[in-house]
Each structure stands twice: as structure tokens, then as C-alpha cells.
Amino acid sequence: MHFTVNRDQFVQHVQNVNKAVSSRTTIPILTGIKIVAAADGVTLTGSDSDISIETFIPTEENDNQYVQVHEQGSIVLQARFFAEIVKKLPGEEVEVVVQDQFATTIRSGSVVFNLNGLDPEEYPRLPQLDDTNMFHLPQSLLKDMIRQTVFAVSAQETRPVLTGVNLESENGELICTATDSHRLALRKANLEAGSDAPDLSNIVIPGKSLNELSRLLSDDDSTVEIIITETQVMFRFPHLLFYSRLLDGKYPVTKNMIPSETKTGVELSTKELLQSLDRALLLSRETKNNVINLKTLGDGRVEINSVSSEIGKVTENIDCDKIDGEELRISFNGKNITDALKVIDSEKIHIQFTGAMSPFVVRPTDHDQMLHLFSPVRTY
Amino acid sequence: MHFTVNRDQFVQHVQNVNKAVSSRTTIPILTGIKIVAAADGVTLTGSDSDISIETFIPTEENDNQYVQVHEQGSIVLQARFFAEIVKKLPGEEVEVVVQDQFATTIRSGSVVFNLNGLDPEEYPRLPQLDDTNMFHLPQSLLKDMIRQTVFAVSAQETRPVLTGVNLESENGELICTATDSHRLALRKANLEAGSDAPDLSNIVIPGKSLNELSRLLSDDDSTVEIIITETQVMFRFPHLLFYSRLLDGKYPVTKNMIPSETKTGVELSTKELLQSLDRALLLSRETKNNVINLKTLGDGRVEINSVSSEIGKVTENIDCDKIDGEELRISFNGKNITDALKVIDSEKIHIQFTGAMSPFVVRPTDHDQMLHLFSPVRTY
Structure with a gap:
């Protein structure tokens, strides 16, 4: 095998396939990146057997010449060193030559690396998938x-x-x-x-x-x-x-878990609730269960509080846009809620409570493409 | 104790003293930050007994009012929570009140933290230093x-x-x-x-x-x-x-270690040598001793190379501005050299070798305020 490739293209493609390579694999050949030089370009493959990534650098595209293949062939090179080496090469082009016994030479500018390669025949083949679905x-x-x-x-x-x-x-x-x-x-x-x-x-x-x-x-x-x-x-x-x-096994049917009734409805700012829970978590994180308590107040506000017997407690009131239905005191894992609030891009959320011991639903107010469901924690 | 302080000022000062606090201290009171409110302002102290930092927020400065002290006094608060809490407070001002038994209330906006404080009398006093030296x-x-x-x-x-x-x-x-x-x-x-x-x-x-x-x-x-x-x-x-x-003990006399003679002198670009050693270290790092070999070539260049029996080898030639004196082959810990090259801000360096088994000196070419001395490694 012998080819010359544009360094920046090579770096980019090596980094992409390297994402699939794990240093903790039990299959030695998978610690490497497979390189195949063919008439139309160079193909790189990385895999940890769960994930595989294959990329292709064409000889030319849009009038840019990326690769010159002087001799077709293939090799597997240790991903950890190869990826770092390629990143630090000084020249604009990289020349890769494989000689006997998988001995590989990488040349760029005045730098010459001689690396011990691995047998490409040992590298597992990626599945050919049928396009029907x-x-x-x-x-x-x-x-x-x-x-x-x-x-x-x-x-x-x-x-x-x-x-x-x-x-x-x-x-x-x-x-x-x-x-x-x-x-x-x-x-x-x-x-x-x-x-x-x-x-x-x-x-x-x-x-x-x-x-x-x-x-x-x-x-x-x-x-x-x-x-x-x-x-x-x-x-x-x-x-x-x-x-x-794909994972084996039957995924649970989740449709029936989502409550349809509402006993207490609360509408408020996503960001204000997130910041308030962040503060309350400073204390409840310490107790390792992240328990935070929420209570509706009569005046259109909710109270958020958390207590750590060792450190102290925090109490905070948040103005809501709307509170409907029954009064409520509920406790929950605050970390789970903040995880969800961080991925809700909408400004306002609606929380649909169905009692202190029942799951509750958080939804953005401006579309119905997303919902988050949470179990409460028993404390009150 | 009771004071109100500008939040941004408070955050900045708490972060500064927190740099001295270690969570691994064996002295429980030093896990805290000491706060003293006096007529002229608030003093914060953090310490791990090796390092101590004391900062002062004056009541006012340059026509800005930073602190209002309503009642003088002092308290020690757990640094880890206190520093995080202060950072996440919502209001522009922070009110700190200490009641009985060191119970401390921190108020900002609609948020109230109640923290268990520690006895400030237990906090060690910082030394009063004499200004003579x-x-x-x-x-x-x-x-x-x-x-x-x-x-x-x-x-x-x-x-x-x-x-x-x-x-x-x-x-x-x-x-x-x-x-x-x-x-x-x-x-x-x-x-x-x-x-x-x-x-x-x-x-x-x-x-x-x-x-x-x-x-x-x-x-x-x-x-x-x-x-x-x-x-x-x-x-x-x-x-x-x-x-x-300060550290106890007699520091070694280092003046006599620095060689005065030069057997081989090399002048070259700081950056080119650094990048070359970085590449060579990719292989020699693996062997854990970071050994890199340097050899003068007859044509005004030096060769840098390193070898790992498992992975392969790398060879590179660097153009030098000047090479004087005897031919040389030397081996050294490449990591030590790159550490030094990274802090040399000058474009060019001069390396003064005194033989393959003797220490060598690296100096910037444009001033004499700095030098780096290295022992070689025996391999050749």
C-alpha cells in the first residue's frame, strides 16, 4: 500500500473513526484503525464492536485533489498513537507506505515515523445492511x-x-x-x-x-x-x-403510565424553576438523595425547600403564571427535574400533578412534541 | 453580626479566599471561611495552614457603597457550601445575619438559606508580620x-x-x-x-x-x-x-553546577525544537522514561529520534541557525526539555553541550535573565 493524502482531511477523518475505538476492548485488532487504499480513495474504519464508524476520503471532489493512491492495499495501525501522530505532523501532505510484515512508514515534512502495523485480514468485516427499512x-x-x-x-x-x-x-x-x-x-x-x-x-x-x-x-x-x-x-x-x-429485549409499554387527569396544575418559567432547584440541590445533593420539597402557597406562588440536618436549609418562593386545582405538598428527586428542564428549550412549562404519591408530568407550554414524567419521593 | 453586601463583590472575595481552603484539612475549623464585620467593612479569611488568604471589602470606596454593617460580629461558615451558595444567589444584594448558636441566615431576593455556622473564636489568628524585610x-x-x-x-x-x-x-x-x-x-x-x-x-x-x-x-x-x-x-x-x-532546610548551592565551557553549541528555533520533541515524545512517553536522542549531523542540522520496540520509531531533522564545536550524540528526558521550552518566550535558544555524559544548558538568545540546566540520560 502506498498513498499520499492531504493532512487536514486525513486528521479530520482519523478523528471521526477514532470516536468508535475503545482502549478497553478485549479484541486486540479493534485497538487499531483499518486503512484501505483503493483506486477511488482511502477508507478508514474504527470499531469497539458496539459502534463502528467508516469514513471515505475520495481521491478528488469538487476539483480538490485529496488523495493520490500509488499502490492499493490495506493495514491496521494502533489507533492511540496513529491518531496523535497524524495530528502533530508538520507538512501539508502525509505519505503512508506499507512494506513487508506490515511495517508502515508515515512521512510528512522532514518527519519519518516507522510503525508496527497489524494484519488487516484479522479486522472484522462490517455488516452489509439491506436498505428496505x-x-x-x-x-x-x-x-x-x-x-x-x-x-x-x-x-x-x-x-x-x-x-x-x-x-x-x-x-x-x-x-x-x-x-x-x-x-x-x-x-x-x-x-x-x-x-x-x-x-x-x-x-x-x-x-x-x-x-x-x-x-x-x-x-x-x-x-x-x-x-x-x-x-x-x-x-x-x-x-x-x-x-x-440494537439492544435485545422487550422495551416496556410506557403509554399507559402517562396520567390523563390533573389534580393540581402549575404554569411557570422554566429558567426560574431550574435556578431555584439548582440552589436547593446545593444542600440536598449532600444527603445523596437529591430530595426537594414543593408546596403550593395560597397566593399564586410555590415554595421550594430542602433540608440537610448537618448543613442547614433553604427556602424560596417562586411566582407562578397560573396555579389550578387542589393544594399540594410533594417531594421529588430534584436532580431528575433539573436534567429535564435543561433540555426544554421553551420559556414556560406546565406541570400536571395528580396527587402527592402519584407521578407528575412536565410539558413545555408552546408545543406538544415533548413530555417528561417523574415519580415522587415519599417524605411528607 | 448583621450586614448587607453587594453580591458581585461578595462572590469575588469569597472565591479569592476559598483558593486557600482545602477540603482535606485535618483541622475542622479550617474547612470554613471566617467572616468578620467591623465598622469599616467585612474581612474574609481562608486557610489550609500552609497558605492563608485574607481579603477586605470596605464599606465604601470610590463613591461605591459595597457594605452596610448593621451589627458588628464574626462567624465561620463551611467553605464548600458557602462559596457555591453565594455564587448562585439571585439578588443584587446579600444579607447575612448571625443569631444564637452561630445559626446564620443568608438572604437574597426571595431566597433564604439557614446555615449552621462554626465558632469564630476557634479560628487560628494570622501572624502579624514585621515590615523590615x-x-x-x-x-x-x-x-x-x-x-x-x-x-x-x-x-x-x-x-x-x-x-x-x-x-x-x-x-x-x-x-x-x-x-x-x-x-x-x-x-x-x-x-x-x-x-x-x-x-x-x-x-x-x-x-x-x-x-x-x-x-x-x-x-x-x-x-x-x-x-x-x-x-x-x-x-x-x-x-x-x-x-x-517557608520551607525549612538548606537549599543546595546551585551556582557551581552550571558549566562554563562549551564543547558543542547549537542555536535553533524554540518552537521547531518544541514541536519536534512533542512528536518524538508520542513514542518515548509510552516507555515511561521519555528518552529522546539527539545527534548533530554534518550539514548544519540535528537529528531527533526516539524508539519504542513495541510501537515503532520516529526520526526527524531540524535546520539549525548555528552548530559549533565537536560532533555529539546525547540522550535526555524529552519531557523535561519541553517543560522548559514552553516557558521560554524568546524565538531562538542556544544550547550549550559539554559532552554526552555532562549536564547541558538551554538559554534564550536575546537576554541573559534565564537559564535551564539538564542532566543527560545514559543510553548511547
């Missing part, structure tokens, strides 16, 4: 949907299926749900009319995969194609493929 | 002198005196020296004429104290007063006092 989304929308749900997945491996975000489709809508069984985050989006509406049910993508994917998503409306099979999902970008395994 | 320096110069020496102090406690920076005065010059016995950093500065020249000898300030001090120093020419006694040093800023203990 495919749909597409704007990248910024997918990024929002991930940000607004993934924080609520379970961190515990006791119920593995809860460590992922569940995708369903219903009436032309895509519904993402995450829950750790104490709180639930749900985000909907309309699938574009005309798009071949996919039929999704019990598709659970690991939270970790979505967090990695999120870093590759842009903030604009360029689309990403999503292809789903029995065991894998693939996100297809121009020149980049992102694969993740 | 005093001099002053521009803050930016002191900051540079710390940055350019403190990285070279020893991280090992086996010879405690080497964990500090040594201050000496000689012929109207201040000389700062740090060494861990493998490398040495020396920085001089002219003391202002007319300033009562201090007589400094074997004054060793802990590196940790200087790092903390450095964060309080501004980048301008405003001066800081330095007062030195037998066991303590104090840095006096407007409204802020920074105390540090």
Missing part, C-alpha cells in the same frame, strides 16, 4: 431528539434494555422514549410526508451509541439516512457510515 | 518568574526543600531557582533601583503556594509588596493579603 431526518432534529431523551436512560445494567432509547413510529410520527423507571423523557417528531414512512417498533439504540452519534451530527438541516435491520442500525452521512448494534 | 515587584514580572521556574520543583517529598522555589538577592538582582536534581530552572530580575534592596538568602517558598499566588496576580505593572520573615512570606495586594509558610 430506511427513512431520513434533518441532522439538527435528530440531534435535538437525542439530547432531549438520552439523559434519561438507565445507568444501571440490571435491565439492559433501559440503557437505550426506544424508537417507535405511529401515524407518521417518530416517537423516542427513554426511562430509568424513576423518570421518563418522550420526544416526538413528524416524519416528512412523502418519505417512505418506516414501520418501527421496539427499536432500542444504546444511549452510549447515540451520545457518540450526536457528536457527528451538524446543527443544520442537511439530512441523515437511517437504516434499520433486526440487530443493527446504520446512520448514513456523505462519506461516513455510523453503525450501532 | 520588604520589597516590591510588578505583578506581571512576579507571575512570569513563577511560571518560568515553578514547573521544575520536585514532586517528591524525599527532599522537602526541593519542592519549593529558592529566592536569593545578589548585586541588586533577585534570583529564583527551582530544581528536582535532574533539571534546574533559573530566572533573574533587576530589583528597582531606589527600592530598599532586600537581603534574601535561602528563602524557599513551596511550589504549591506559588501556583496559588499566581492565580491572584494580574498581567499588568501594578505592584505587589513582598514581606519576608524567618518562617513566613506575605504578598500584599490592595485589600488582599496572601501568606505562605
Whole structure:
């Protein structure tokens, strides 16, 4: 193998595939990045067996010459060193040559690295996915949907299926749900009319995969194609493929958990509640259970308080836009609520309480594409 | 005690004294910040017994009213919570009231914190230092002198005196020296004429104290007063006092270590050498001894190389401005050299080698206020 590549392009692509490589893998070949030079360009692959990323640098595009392939071939190089080395190379171009026994030379400016490569034949092949179950989304929308749900997945491996975000489709809508069984985050989006509406049910993508994917998503409306099979999902970008395994197991039916009645309704500023809970958490965080108490006052305000016998207590009143229904005293995990408030981009929220011992729902007031459900904590 | 204080001022001052507070102290009262309200303003103190910081918020200054003291008194509050609470208070003013049993109320906007305080009588008193041995320096110069020496102090406690920076005065010059016995950093500065020249000898300030001090120093020419006694040093800023203990023990005499002869002299770009060593360290870092080899080439260049049997090797040639004297092959700890190159602000350096087994000196070419000395490593 022998090719010359534009350094900046190479750095960018190596960094992208490196996101999938884990130093803690038990499969030695996966500590490496696979490089394949073919007539049309150079393909790079990184994988930790849960996530795989493949990128392609074409020989030329839009009148820019990126790669000159002098001799086709392939190699696997230790990701940790290779990625750092490439970043620190001095020249505008990088020359990569593989000789006998996978001995690889990387040349740039007056610098020569000789690296011990690994056998590319040992590198696992990525699955060929069938395009039948495919749909597409704007990248910024997918990024929002991930940000607004993934924080609520379970961190515990006791119920593995809860460590992922569940995708369903219903009436032309895509519904993402995450829950750790104490709180639930749900985000909907309309699938574009005309798009071949996919039929999704019990598709659970690991939270970790979505967090990695999120870093590759842009903030604009360029689309990403999503292809789903029995065991894998693939996100297809121009020149980049992102694969993740799906989680096994039946995702719980969450629809019936969401209460329809309201005993106490409260409408107030997202930011004011967030800042107030942040202050109250300074004390309740210490007790490690993050318990915060909320009480409706007669005068259109709610009182937020938390107590730590060791440190002291904090009390604060917040003016609400509206309080309807019964008086209420309730306690909850304040950290769970602030996690949700941080991803609500709307200025105002409506909280729908159904009694001190029952789950309650937080929704933005200006659209119905999102809801957050929380269990109370028994203290009063 | 009862006072009202401007929130932004209070936050700034609390953060400053909090730099001295350590959560790992074995003296419980030192986990707190001491607050004293007197007729002329509020004094805050934080200490970990090595470092102490005292700041003062005057009732008014330059026509700004900062504090209103309604009742004089004092209290100690847990630094960790107090500092975070103050930062998150919503109002423009903060009211602090101490009632019976050190119960303290902090009010701001609609927020009320009730904190359990500690007895201020238990808080250790700061020493009253005698001003006889005093001099002053521009803050930016002191900051540079710390940055350019403190990285070279020893991280090992086996010879405690080497964990500090040594201050000496000689012929109207201040000389700062740090060494861990493998490398040495020396920085001089002219003391202002007319300033009562201090007589400094074997004054060793802990590196940790200087790092903390450095964060309080501004980048301008405003001066800081330095007062030195037998066991303590104090840095006096407007409204802020920074105390540090001095290290016991005799600092080694380093003057005779610096070679006067030159067997091989090399002059080259600081940045090019730094970037080259950075690349070579990618491989030698792995072997944990950071060994890098340098060799003069006949053609006005030096070769830098490093080898890791597992990963591979790197070779690079650097164009030098000048190479004088004998041919040379030498090995050294590359990390030590890059640490020094990073604090040399000059574009070019001169390296004075005295043979493959002898210490060598790195100096900027444009002034003689600084030098760095290194031991070679035996490999060739």
C-alpha cells in the first residue's frame, strides 16, 4: 500500500473513526484503525464492536485533489498513537507506505515515523445492511431528539434494555422514549410526508451509541439516512457510515403510565424553576438523595425547600403564571427535574400533578412534541 | 453580626479566599471561611495552614457603597457550601445575619438559606508580620518568574526543600531557582533601583503556594509588596493579603553546577525544537522514561529520534541557525526539555553541550535573565 493524502482531511477523518475505538476492548485488532487504499480513495474504519464508524476520503471532489493512491492495499495501525501522530505532523501532505510484515512508514515534512502495523485480514468485516427499512431526518432534529431523551436512560445494567432509547413510529410520527423507571423523557417528531414512512417498533439504540452519534451530527438541516435491520442500525452521512448494534429485549409499554387527569396544575418559567432547584440541590445533593420539597402557597406562588440536618436549609418562593386545582405538598428527586428542564428549550412549562404519591408530568407550554414524567419521593 | 453586601463583590472575595481552603484539612475549623464585620467593612479569611488568604471589602470606596454593617460580629461558615451558595444567589444584594448558636441566615431576593455556622473564636489568628524585610515587584514580572521556574520543583517529598522555589538577592538582582536534581530552572530580575534592596538568602517558598499566588496576580505593572520573615512570606495586594509558610532546610548551592565551557553549541528555533520533541515524545512517553536522542549531523542540522520496540520509531531533522564545536550524540528526558521550552518566550535558544555524559544548558538568545540546566540520560 502506498498513498499520499492531504493532512487536514486525513486528521479530520482519523478523528471521526477514532470516536468508535475503545482502549478497553478485549479484541486486540479493534485497538487499531483499518486503512484501505483503493483506486477511488482511502477508507478508514474504527470499531469497539458496539459502534463502528467508516469514513471515505475520495481521491478528488469538487476539483480538490485529496488523495493520490500509488499502490492499493490495506493495514491496521494502533489507533492511540496513529491518531496523535497524524495530528502533530508538520507538512501539508502525509505519505503512508506499507512494506513487508506490515511495517508502515508515515512521512510528512522532514518527519519519518516507522510503525508496527497489524494484519488487516484479522479486522472484522462490517455488516452489509439491506436498505428496505430506511427513512431520513434533518441532522439538527435528530440531534435535538437525542439530547432531549438520552439523559434519561438507565445507568444501571440490571435491565439492559433501559440503557437505550426506544424508537417507535405511529401515524407518521417518530416517537423516542427513554426511562430509568424513576423518570421518563418522550420526544416526538413528524416524519416528512412523502418519505417512505418506516414501520418501527421496539427499536432500542444504546444511549452510549447515540451520545457518540450526536457528536457527528451538524446543527443544520442537511439530512441523515437511517437504516434499520433486526440487530443493527446504520446512520448514513456523505462519506461516513455510523453503525450501532440494537439492544435485545422487550422495551416496556410506557403509554399507559402517562396520567390523563390533573389534580393540581402549575404554569411557570422554566429558567426560574431550574435556578431555584439548582440552589436547593446545593444542600440536598449532600444527603445523596437529591430530595426537594414543593408546596403550593395560597397566593399564586410555590415554595421550594430542602433540608440537610448537618448543613442547614433553604427556602424560596417562586411566582407562578397560573396555579389550578387542589393544594399540594410533594417531594421529588430534584436532580431528575433539573436534567429535564435543561433540555426544554421553551420559556414556560406546565406541570400536571395528580396527587402527592402519584407521578407528575412536565410539558413545555408552546408545543406538544415533548413530555417528561417523574415519580415522587415519599417524605411528607 | 448583621450586614448587607453587594453580591458581585461578595462572590469575588469569597472565591479569592476559598483558593486557600482545602477540603482535606485535618483541622475542622479550617474547612470554613471566617467572616468578620467591623465598622469599616467585612474581612474574609481562608486557610489550609500552609497558605492563608485574607481579603477586605470596605464599606465604601470610590463613591461605591459595597457594605452596610448593621451589627458588628464574626462567624465561620463551611467553605464548600458557602462559596457555591453565594455564587448562585439571585439578588443584587446579600444579607447575612448571625443569631444564637452561630445559626446564620443568608438572604437574597426571595431566597433564604439557614446555615449552621462554626465558632469564630476557634479560628487560628494570622501572624502579624514585621515590615523590615520588604520589597516590591510588578505583578506581571512576579507571575512570569513563577511560571518560568515553578514547573521544575520536585514532586517528591524525599527532599522537602526541593519542592519549593529558592529566592536569593545578589548585586541588586533577585534570583529564583527551582530544581528536582535532574533539571534546574533559573530566572533573574533587576530589583528597582531606589527600592530598599532586600537581603534574601535561602528563602524557599513551596511550589504549591506559588501556583496559588499566581492565580491572584494580574498581567499588568501594578505592584505587589513582598514581606519576608524567618518562617513566613506575605504578598500584599490592595485589600488582599496572601501568606505562605517557608520551607525549612538548606537549599543546595546551585551556582557551581552550571558549566562554563562549551564543547558543542547549537542555536535553533524554540518552537521547531518544541514541536519536534512533542512528536518524538508520542513514542518515548509510552516507555515511561521519555528518552529522546539527539545527534548533530554534518550539514548544519540535528537529528531527533526516539524508539519504542513495541510501537515503532520516529526520526526527524531540524535546520539549525548555528552548530559549533565537536560532533555529539546525547540522550535526555524529552519531557523535561519541553517543560522548559514552553516557558521560554524568546524565538531562538542556544544550547550549550559539554559532552554526552555532562549536564547541558538551554538559554534564550536575546537576554541573559534565564537559564535551564539538564542532566543527560545514559543510553548511547
